[in-house]
Amino acid sequence: MVRKIFAQCYIYLILIIMYLPILLLAVFSFTVSDQVGVWTGFSFQLYVDLFRNKALMTAVGNTFLIAFVSAIVSTILGTLGAIGSYYSSKRAKKMIETMTQIPVVNAEIVIALSLAVLVVALSWKFSFFTLLIGHVVLTVAFVYLNVKPKLMQMDPFTYEAALDLGAKPRYALYKVILPEILPGIFSGFMLSFTLSLDDFVITQYLKEPSFETISTYIQKIISKHPIPPEVRALSTIIFALVLLVVIGNTLYNNHKAKMIVKKRNGGI
């Protein structure tokens, strides 16, 4: 009994540590006081301020822009890379595999610094393009790692079967391989999108000086001022959005699983 209580306390303690700060932030996004912890009455003022804060809104827009563009580029490169290595010889496959692992385990600061040095060495200007390169380097490996298991699960002969039935290689790729690995491509895209969304280090090193994302903007402000209270509203909105996506995804998967069971029982 004691053990059971202890086990439950443990998990709740962890959950509280994880979610209390966010909850606190969300609650205090509905009051205008500068400090978290001082309640000065319920109001939506911070949300109004948030959408009026032009610099912050630009940063939000920039964050989503770079996340979206880099996720698309990474998804294309990573998917093609995974397919290419899957059909390569053993030795080439192993080499590609090892090389894609490195950015995953490598410290972000190393990627950021090395790319910054490269940009300077080539005497390029820091721009959206250099930032894009940085984010793609950061995220492309995750797309590869998401697509690869789907390829491994695939029957290795479906591609040959398509060729056998008269499909040219490109047609076979679109009609047979891509539909099979689509879930992997999608989760790879989502992962690189979120990774890019909250990246700070690489962004800080590779962005154009005037270009701010949420993280670099806040960093810039708090070096001189206290945290602007609108950020509480922004954080709450982002958290609510993520929560919505997660819940929606879970519901959809449950529904899909139920449909499959239903279909199986319905058949034969």
Next chain:
Amino acid sequence: MDRDDIIIELIDVNKKFDDGDSFAVENFNLSVKRGQFVTFLGPSGCGKTTTLRMIAGFEIPTSGKILLNGEDIAQLPPYKRPVNTVFQRYALFPHLDVYDNIAFGLKLKKVKKVVKDKKGNEKVKYVHLSQKEIDEKVVRALKIVDLEQFESRNVTTLSGGQQQRVAIARAIVNEPEILLLDEPLGALDLKMRKEMQLELKEMHKKLGITFIYVTHDQEEALTMSDMIVVMKDGMIQQVGTPTDIYNEPKNAFVADFIGESNIYVGTIYDKLKVRFLGKVWDCVDEYPIHEKVDVVVRPEDIKICNPKDGVAVGKITNCIFKGIHYEYTIMVGKNEVIVQSTKMYDTDKEVGIKIEPDLIHIMKREISSNAFEGYINKNNQVVFAEASWDCDVTTLLKGSTIDDEGYLASSDGKKYDLTDADVSVEFDMGDVDISDNLEEGNITGKIIEMVYKGDHYQVIVRTEDEDDFVVDTEWTWNINDIVSVKVNPSKLKLKLKGDITKYEI
């Protein structure tokens, strides 16, 4: 054979993979008649699937020609060949339903159509099939494989047998000139497999197209085929009808692989007489006198009789009831003889056995000793198969001895330094010892083949460098066992290449 009758012909086809040293398929020559059911039969790794994949276009031969209706298609990609494949694990497209799986090839197909343009001139155009034509073909294919009304089912919800049928329908709906089947029944259970065998045979009759079937199951091959191609180590062992292959196996491997056999080492005793099991038997095959041969006798071809009527006499040591017959193990001296008979005999009984002369199959022995190329090293050992072996180099020169410095000294006082001298090495299969103590021998290898020869096993041990040792052993081993190989030094027969005067010092 009429040349127009031949649908596909493989001429001197060789295939070597980039990462392998040996040929996966070697000197493959075969002609297949239109409408035949041909089976490639052999143990795994014998090159049967590789050959099939070369016909399908998934592998390109290293050399050789593949003629389809007289035209070389060896270099053509799979999508340009009028052949279709049924894959081992079906390889259906899981995101498509049954209908779309079957229609996949039809949607890509273009057919010749004569159309009239505005001025009324006839023109030949290649057009896709209409939806109606595709519908009709899919429905017909589903009918052939007994899956009517399954069009909209999801393939992942089908059973193994049903998936197999979809895979067959998907291939035959394209009306290929040849249907290739790569162990299509391997994943099904025994009962289902038997049913599908008969159905496939039926389908073959109905469709009238050529089937090329790959299997390692000899019973399947015998049941279904018009022609069987038995393969081993990338080479054809025998081509023939099921009856031919069963009744007249060309060598001990084929005899052992197809059905059950008694295999013995025999000697030709006289004209049309062969000695094995310690007795002389009449036979119908003519071989040079004193030649060592393999003798194969099927268990059902041996008659049990009174001891005084039999050519050989033995004792029944074991009896197994097999439903329609009994299977007896009779010990004739040290040799085991397997006999099938419908009559009941007591175990421990002395019986005679006799065999009709035409049922004794005599085959040339493929390997009668081990032969290697090697050289002598500075310790007067011989190096071959990537290992060094103790040997007696004095056998290279009559009356010679080894002096204190390790040189070969002849009786007339000349000295020879044999270091790096090239030699050929030969030794009998019986003079090789294998052991599971890997430290004991000079080299280790894997057992890749084992044939029982009455009183001993003939085992082939392949080393890492792909050198084969043929070993006669009394002990039972298992395929894939790792063993060490040792040769009695006094039994190594060395022969110097070139004259010994070359090495004089």
